[in-house]
Amino acid sequence: MDINDFVTTLDLHDIGKEMYGLISRLFPICRSITGNGFRETLDIIKEHIPLNVFEIPTGTQVFDWTVPKEWNIQDAYIKDSRGERIVDFRQSNLHVVSYSVPIKGRVSLAELKKHLFSLPDYPDRIPYRTSYYKEDWGFCLSHKQLLTLRDGDYEVCIDSSLKDGHLTYGECYIRGETEEEFLISCHVCHPSLCNDNLSGVALAIYLGKILGQLPVRYSYRFLFIPGTIGSITWLAGNEETAFRIKHGLVIVGVGDEGKITYKRSRRGNSVVDRAAEFFLRQSGEPFEIEAFSPYGYDERQFCSPGFNLPVGCFQRTPFGRYAEYHTSADNLQFVKPEKLADSLAKCLSIIHIVDSDITYLNTLPKCEPQLGKRGLYEQVGGDSQSKRLQLAMLWTLNLSDGENSLLEIAERSGLEFEIIKKAAALLSEQSLLEQTSRPKVTVRDGVS
Amino acid sequence: MDINDFVTTLDLHDIGKEMYGLISRLFPICRSITGNGFRETLDIIKEHIPLNVFEIPTGTQVFDWTVPKEWNIQDAYIKDSRGERIVDFRQSNLHVVSYSVPIKGRVSLAELKKHLFSLPDYPDRIPYRTSYYKEDWGFCLSHKQLLTLRDGDYEVCIDSSLKDGHLTYGECYIRGETEEEFLISCHVCHPSLCNDNLSGVALAIYLGKILGQLPVRYSYRFLFIPGTIGSITWLAGNEETAFRIKHGLVIVGVGDEGKITYKRSRRGNSVVDRAAEFFLRQSGEPFEIEAFSPYGYDERQFCSPGFNLPVGCFQRTPFGRYAEYHTSADNLQFVKPEKLADSLAKCLSIIHIVDSDITYLNTLPKCEPQLGKRGLYEQVGGDSQSKRLQLAMLWTLNLSDGENSLLEIAERSGLEFEIIKKAAALLSEQSLLEQTSRPKVTVRDGVS
Amino acid sequence: MDINDFVTTLDLHDIGKEMYGLISRLFPICRSITGNGFRETLDIIKEHIPLNVFEIPTGTQVFDWTVPKEWNIQDAYIKDSRGERIVDFRQSNLHVVSYSVPIKGRVSLAELKKHLFSLPDYPDRIPYRTSYYKEDWGFCLSHKQLLTLRDGDYEVCIDSSLKDGHLTYGECYIRGETEEEFLISCHVCHPSLCNDNLSGVALAIYLGKILGQLPVRYSYRFLFIPGTIGSITWLAGNEETAFRIKHGLVIVGVGDEGKITYKRSRRGNSVVDRAAEFFLRQSGEPFEIEAFSPYGYDERQFCSPGFNLPVGCFQRTPFGRYAEYHTSADNLQFVKPEKLADSLAKCLSIIHIVDSDITYLNTLPKCEPQLGKRGLYEQVGGDSQSKRLQLAMLWTLNLSDGENSLLEIAERSGLEFEIIKKAAALLSEQSLLEQTSRPKVTVRDGVS
8 A cells, every 4th residue: 555545545534633633632732942841742742653852952053053041931920910810821821922031020011011912903812922032021912901901010920941951852764665765844842823833743743653654665754843943953963864855845834724835945846846736736626836935934944055955845824824823813723624634635645746756767668568468458447547547658658768757757748646657567567667766875874 | 943942833732633633542442551452552652752662571570569460351241131241341441340350150140249340429430440469350330230230140251361471561762962861651551541541641652752853951761651560660670770860750630621730759849840830830820739749650659768759740630639530431521632732731841941951150250241242232122021131141140150050040030931041042152151060970881 | 335326316307407418419410430520429428438539440351341431521412403502411411321422513303313312201301321331422301302302403512521541439448346347338320310329328428427436346348339330340359358248238229208128138148138127127117128139239249149248238119110210300309308317227227236246155054044143133124124134135045055146036036136135235244145256357468
């Protein structure tokens, strides 16, 4: 059973519910780019897929950046003059600006307001705010609530710690036929937000579960990392072996109701870019292809000019184009089980094309081989399907001159990838094709 | 007189009638991929153009294929219980499945029906059927007639022979200035069918007659071969010298009322591809350009990856897109004299461009040469035409840096090929251009 | 202050009036491809910019051409039978065919008419005619006047001289940071015609005045030459050093009310071609981009295949597409001060892009550098503009791999060139970029 066969047997309703359940369990945890919330999340991921957890000490130099102090938080609140918690971390971890330094004391409303963040355009929502690289503290609250605050003194408390510790990330590695790698990366650094980024985390986990059970050509490396600093840290620590990554996807925002958006890698025409576009175009469903831009998620780092890895971004509605983005409205109501399942199936289909995109060589390239005497015209049943398979065999023979992979043959013929793949399998059985691109990986000494 | 001059003096009405007359004469002959009908056809072709006839023995290995047994047929019929010939080979040679093995005997209607073929969608037409590679027998008849058959016994007789013999084909070679070749190929293996393939045969014959009288740069090789096995046999026998083919056209289906369709070679941008598109675009008449696909006529073999010859396909309505295709309705009423003549003229025009597509080098490339002092501005009469010729001279001088042939200059300038060619001739007379691409052909020892 | 800063401070109203004033002063002079009118014009140009004047003797061989005799004229007329000057050179220097040989005598109307030129379609206009390379004489007059001429004898007088002398041209050289050159060329050989060519002359003079005051990367060479023979003469005399020209513009017809038309260089995608298209596209105003053709102005010589210099043509309505072209209607009413100023500003903007189009190398190409710690996120004020500058920094870092110049980054990002340039400057200050393309010019011995 290959990836595509698996997709066709997938019960989308069930798996969507499972993914949604996982998101619901991860939702309450207060994550940031470091700290125990991140570790707790990795522990839950570990229940689903094998995970190596790495701890990188504060202060480690990673290219132009430095691993920051570790942040943890127990409690936080604002109390009014009557001693009532009017803003309470226990109700929503979005209420505290991530990386807020500890504070405890009384402040006037005027002073307090300098540390309050709200969204006047969406008065019911709590915004999501961080202050990773500037030591400060703050609270987020709905604009509606902000407007109710009366003059007077308020008690503010943020029971957090910001001190030397570690940046934590998880890695899952699935060994395939070759040491060449397909990278799947998602950021795990957001607190109670669903689409950005728990939907991506859930999708990556399920990709790992599924690909771990199937025979795959590439080795798959999954990264569960904090955004930006996490990919920079990983690339700094794996600079020597990053060249093994032949394809990659950053996965994010895959639970909303929008159509699939694929953002190309910096190269613009890498195999994963072409596979995504080919699949989405043939899917018959609405989709969007975006050019690369150096703004977005961790593809910014993977596609920095010194690496230029062929890593695209698989998402539904891109960040900043839905009003729930980075607010308390990106919650369990916003993501839909059926959209999670749809994203999973489509992502698998794209991965399938990349994983199966072999280049063959026609062993009898002078004139057509006689297919009839090998029974290759009779292999097939129904009329129109039979004609298509015959056509697929002719295309595959004609273009298998060592220059064209199966994806290129599918693109040029206009036939589906699956029928080209089936044609190639039938022709290979008859020794009319032989594989040319069994990937050769040079492994350097001392590199695992 | 060059090819284009000849085209402008062609009496389309007369030549269309001549071509049609030739088709009428060839129509009754029962051809197949081997046998005496094929030989008889070549004998008639020989009346028009010099032809070398080749006989390749049954059993000869040609790449992945084997030359089949030779098939001949004298008579065939189905007689009803009253002894009347209700299906009679003498009335239409389409009535017998080509390559039917001999049979004589009585069969029940039920048994007979396993060997009968008709077209329910076109109840008046007899289909055309073959069984080259599976020994079997059968009759084709109109569906209307099939429905009239009553229960009872029928006498069936196919007085054919299928035994070791030869595959026959004809070759006409017209020596040009250079040993580089332009291939014209048509299949001659169909019985009484007009558009597919007698129209192509007639066009090829007339191309041969005309090109044989004119000064040509390339050597022209015409193949009159059975489809598929014929081109494979020819390529197998001429593997060493096939590299001389620099351009080629498969010609088929050129007598129907549809517009011209040009199917590109596998390379997609060979000179003949570009010449055809350029000419058709400037013709002002409807036309179609199709991408290469490995399905169709003998271009499948010439464009197989081991040869990848620059051979396109010149046709009117492509096979399978007209309902008369491979039925008794593809008859003398279906092809039109004026369409045959139009196809001939257009095909000659395309060949003309290829044959004249020389690359020159500007001998005074620094600044414009002074045309006035050489009388090159006065060479020309009427005003607008004079301006165009002057422009053509400037374009030809400017682009003749060794990178651009006349066709490329015509494409880039938007001027007609003829005026560019005329400009180049005038400039050459004044030694402002010299030819760079006088084709150099390496002839290997022992190759004629 | 760079070129773009200068453009933003330019008072278009004032400078348009100045340019128009200059044209008005140059208008009455009777120029041709040689002679005192040309010298007088250069004397006036010299009042505005430093100019080296070159005198090339008659008979000098310049590639395929020969420097012609020098032509001068004092007076010319046609007198009717009553002795009245009915056609008078002193009223319009267009009345005499340029390069007319001297003549004095009486001729019949029939004889005279062989030497008269008019425009039946525009009966009020005097045409502009030359006879440089065929010794002849002639008068131009309005068709209306031509129709009034009665039978009888006429006295004709052309008090001209055509004898060995010189071809004169002027050159202005502005030294920039590098010896690589930007060529600005205009023809100065037309008598009382405004758009073609005084508008181009005026624009070139103002470019020279402005660029002479500003720090520029390239060295700018301005040619004030007679059309065709002037550029051929210059190229013949500067064959060795012409390779220093990295960009160039022929400037002509920039005072009419039409939109800007940019005609590409023969290369089609040289930096100046791309800069012009990029600027005009972002300008939001109508414009036209034309492919190169070897017909037009001196770009024909600069783009001849032996030089193939990257020289485009900057103009408003191209020659031959306005009815005033080469007639007395191309006068001081036809050119507009505001269009002259608009042409100047746009031409400067294009030159600015070329002059600033540096290729940088990201010095920290692995992952993004941390912009925050360098204060690069705070450098900027307003919100949307700040976001755009941040985006511009990310694009510039991402694409500065040595393959992409600032123009390419602007093209790919869709951001304005100025914001990319600003981003590059900020990043350079922080040593995050270093310049790679500081142009290296090999200067041969003995070449000034």
